[in-house]
Amino acid sequence: MSFTRPLLSSLLVFHASASLQADDLQALGDEFTTSLTQPQWSRLYQTEGWDADQLELWDFNPSYAPGHMVMAPHTSSWYADLKGVLVYKEITGDFVLTTRMRVTRRGTNSTLPNDGTFSEQSGPPSRAFSLAGIFVRNPRNISSAAPDPAPAGTPTYPSPAEGQPGHYTTDWTPDGENYLFLSFGCAGNPNTWQYEVKTTSNGTSTLYYNTHGVPADNASAQYVTLQMVRVGNTIVTMRKHDDGPWIVENRYIESPSVPQQQFPNFGQTLQVGLTTYTDWSSMSNVYYNSGDHASQFQHNYSVLDGASFNPDLIAYVDYYRFQRPDPAITEETLAALPLAFENNTATNLPATGAGAYLGDNANSPAPDLSADSDNDGVSNLIEALTGTNPANPESRPDIISSDSSDLTLTLPHQNNLNSVTLEIQHSSSLDSLDWTTLATRTSAGWSISAPHQASDDSTQLLFTTPLTSGENFYRILVTP
Structure with missing residues (x-):
């Protein structure tokens, strides 16, 4: 008696892929064509235990914006010790990240697009420092950042001694932020x-902002493509407005001549993702408070959503794409790129040198969900469903168990089964095209008959069937 490892795509596991994906990072990208990929993203407020979701809206592939991730922040910011929104993937080593998005205001009366009364307002955001973009950050050794118990009002920092009024515990410390x-x-x-x-x-922020190369008309200006490349201890940032040319914005190295080009205290593994923030004017006096640690700490564990706040930003992200830099890109070739920051004007990406391997030449779409990018016999779709890593062959669901009388398939999932149709099938031969469906699950529930049994909860699916003599092969088909 025998059985296959379950099929986790529309093809047999043995037919999943003939060769390895050429680029080990591409599968970590997202084209936002399904909500199934949402659990593959990490949220900083959860990773570090801040207990404050500063995103008011975070949707994947919604009906009002198909093929997009939609982000709308509460009033919040990134500056010094202030921590804002970050959704991310962890990346080790060199990378190129490219994302395209449309940036808009909130609707009339500050409504969001998931509201039936939403009416879009044109033009740039009306509140100072309301932006969306690409963000890289050095991970911090923090997991219980929110004060326990939460003090009333602005806390004292550091915490009063245990047993004293206002005492709390936290593993957050100031002056530890390193990001770009x-x-x-x-x-x-x-x-x-x-x-x-x-x-x-280390908590010291240096910023600048400008309009070089930004289109004058709103229809074009709201669309932007951003790219960031890391090679060793050099990072270069680029932008492209609407369908215009690529502009090389700036370069970051360890010992620059000006602080605007300082390479942060980065390790090999970074949190690489997307941020949105808005409405600096409403919160800066109280929650930045001239750099006061206690005030910034309070901002980080608070959701600022009262009547005194006026957020005004929505980001519709079209795609988020990763790849490894071409080997021809080195720190030396990046050092040769001309920069808008240094020239004080929009400076186009050259067609030679590192420029030949960046911009549109480093913007490959994420693999289709039907692909098996890491060649582990499990499709990217199932890796999204089960929460495993589609770029790591060691990360795959282990879902078969059996005893003397029954075969049990246990499929972990990210509470997103209602987004797919799932079929469990059986055949007596791998050479046969005659596969029999034993059970089907849709958003309406299970269709199954005895002696087979199936059930699911918020974390896993269980299917049990009696073992019979002879060879038996089972597969799971999943379609979005």
Whole structure:
């Protein structure tokens, strides 16, 4: 008696892929064509235990914006010790990240697009420092950041001694932020399209913003493509407005001549993702408070959603794409690129040198969900469903168990079964095209008959069937 490892795609596991995916990072990208991939993203407020979701809206492939990830932040910011929104993937080593997005205001009366009364407002955001963009950050050894118990009002920092009024516990400390980002929206001048660049080393932030190369008309200005490349201890940021040319914005190295080009205190593994933030004017006096640690700490574990706050930003992200840099890109070739920051004007990506391997030449779409990018016999679709890593062949669901009388398939999932149709099938031969469906699950529930049994909860699916004599092969078909 025998059985296959379950088929985790529309093809037999033995037919899944003839060769390895050429680029080990591409499968970590997202084209946002399904909500199934949402659990593959990490949220910083959860990773570090802040207990404050600063995103008011975070949707994948919604009916009002198919093929997009939609982000709308509460009032929040990144500066010094202030921590804002970050959704990310962990990346080790060199990378190229490219994302395209449309940046808009909130609707009339501050409504969001999932609201039936939503009516879009044109033009740049009306609140200072309301932007969205690409963000890389050094991970911190923090897991219980929110104060326990939460003090009333602004806390004392550091915490009073145990047994004293206002005492709390936290593993957050100030002066530990190391990050770099390039974002687009409205920076220091409300109602003006601008880009912002910020580098932060050990909690000290240096930023600038400008309008070089930004289209004058709203219809074109709201669309931006951003790219960041890391090679060794050099990072270069680039931007492309609407369908215009690529602009090389800035370069970051370990010992620059000016702080605007400081490479943060980065290790090999970074949190690489997307941020949105908005409405600096409403919160800066109280929650930045001239750099007061206690005030910034309170911002980080708070959701600022009261009547005194005026967030004004929505980001519709079209795609988020990774790949390894071409071997021809070195720190030396990146050092030769001309920069808008140094030239104080929009400076196009050259067609030679590192420029021949960046921009549109480093913007490959994420693999289709039907692909098996890491050649582990499990499709990217199933890896999304089960929460495993589609770029790591060692990360795959282990779902078969059996005893003397029954075969049990246990499929872990990310509470997203209602987004797919799932069929469990049987055949007596791998050579046969005659596969019999034993059970089907849709958003309406199970269709199954005895002696087979199936059930599911918020974390796993169970299917049990009696073992019979002879050879038996089972597969699981999943379609979005």
